[in-house]
Amino acid sequence: MDIRLVSDEGVEERPVAELKALLDREDGLVWIDISSCDAEAVGVLSEVFGFHPMAIRDCVERNRVPKVHAYADHVFVVLHAPERGKHGHVHFIELDQFIGHNYLVTVHGPINPAVEPGSALRETRAVLTRIEAGRLHPATPFELSYAIVSALIRNQENYLETVTSDVWRLEQRVTGGGVGEPEEFLNELFRARHGLLAVRTMGALSAAIYGRMTNLTRISPAGQRLVVDIADQFDRFRSVADGEREYLQGVIEFYQTTLTIKAALVGQAQNTEVKRLTEASYAQNEEIKKISAWAAIFFAPTLVGTVYGMNFTHMPELNFAYGYPSALIVMVLASAVLFMVFKRRGWL
Numbered sequence: 001m002d003i004r005l006v007s008d009e010g011v012e013e014r015p016v017a018e019l020k021a022l023l024d025r026e027d028g029l030v031w032i033d034i035s036s037c038d039a040e041a042v043g044v045l046s047e048v049f050g051f052h053p054m055a056i057r058d059c060v061e062r063n064r065v066p067k068v069h070a071y072a073d074h075v076f077v078v079l080h081a082p083e084r085g086k087h088g089h090v091h092f093i094e095l096d097q098f099i100g101h102n103y104l105v106t107v108h109g110p111i112n113p114a115v116e117p118g119s120a121l122r123e124t125r126a127v128l129t130r131i132e133a134g135r136l137h138p139a140t141p142f143e144l145s146y147a148i149v150s151a152l153i154r155n156q157e158n159y160l161e162t163v164t165s166d167v168w169r170l171e172q173r174v175t176g177g178g179v180g181e182p183e184e185f186l187n188e189l190f191r192a193r194h195g196l197l198a199v200r201t202m203g204a205l206s207a208a209i210y211g212r213m214t215n216l217t218r219i220s221p222a223g224q225r226l227v228v229d230i231a232d233q234f235d236r237f238r239s240v241a242d243g244e245r246e247y248l249q250g251v252i253e254f255y256q257t258t259l260t261i262k263a264a265l266v267g268q269a270q271n272t273e274v275k276r277l278t279e280a281s282y283a284q285n286e287e288i289k290k291i292s293a294w295a296a297i298f299f300a301p302t303l304v305g306t307v308y309g310m311n312f313t314h315m316p317e318l319n320f321a322y323g324y325p326s327a328l329i330v331m332v333l334a335s336a337v338l339f340m341v342f343k344r345r346g347w348l
Contacts, residue, residue: 001041004031004128006138011131016040019048023103030103031144033124034059035117037107049105051076051098059096059107066202066209070216074100077145077213079206081152082159082199083119088191090198091115095123095152097145104141106148123151142223146230153233156199160237163195164244171251174258189252196248200241207234 003014005022006029014022022030034041037059045051045059055069055076069076076098083091091112098105108120118125127147130136138144170189210231213219219227 001035001044002031002033004033005029006031006131006144008137010134011128016044019044023048025102028102029138029141029144032103032105033121033128034105034107035121036109041107045098045105049098049100055098060110062110063094063096064092066205068209068212070213070218072218074098075213075216075219077209079149079152079209080202081123081155082195082202083115084159084162084195085112085114088194090195091119092198092202093120093122095120095148097148099141099145102141104144122155123148126151140220140222142219142226146226149230150233153230153237156203156237157240159199160196160241160244163192163199166192167196167244167248167251170248174251174255185255189248189255193245193248193252196241196245200238200245203234203238203241207231207238210234 001016003016003019003022005012005014007027011031019030019032022028032044037045037056042056042060045056046053051074052069052071055071058067058076058078063078065078066080067076067078077096079095079097080092081095083093085091091114093111093115094109096107098107106124108124111117111120127136127144130147131138136147138147166188170185170192173185210227213227214224214231
């Protein structure tokens, strides 16, 4: 936990023991920057400042959405900044602020163990560097908060710029035909859309929070002007994120349409091949029918002839004068009947 006294002379680091005396001073701005809300920090927030237990709990636990709570002598604000993770995951880096009449308390985290701890201090370190270099001279807590939140918005814009570069690269692959494996490419498209949706949501919710703050009468007119400007920055950022998201959605729809057309063409080609094979099979079946029909026609007399060709004693036809002529007639009639039947069925 860092205790800083910000004045016209710059910024001074002070020990925790002097915090109560610093808060009683009429000159200077007290900035308490808490990198992790541990037991010591909770004690300072509750005993020295007397903040509401629910607000302190919000500092200890992670908050999924931004929020603002107005109290009698201060405003409590929760915001998020994006941090890029693996496989398109977006980490929400939390920044909590207690904005009082002569102090600003900034609380970082808690953060995911997969995130570099220094990422949570990115905005406050950038503002501290500007103050130490003499480029920034905040006179009120709202001016200091304005500088920190503006740095947070710039980080959101940098993240949006990174995701936008991915969108352009994906769009070039779609139009250039260098997509590669469709499933993996679709994963890349949806990971990029997830990043845009996450950062857009941060901007939209933060704009709503600062829009709510513009209606708080307990904020000074000078503070109100800064709050309005921050709300406008968040709203403008949301509009830009919306535009990039719509552009990416167009790329996704273009690619999906391309896949649909390719699938339809492949399906049409397959249907044509199936039709050709079906026609060939039908023609083959017709030939088999003809062959089977002629085989049956010639099989009937062959069967009769086979019977008469047997050599056994006491054949009745040996003693019958018209035996063999009758057999010949039966053979011809059998073949003729089969021929007429197959002819009617169209097999011949």
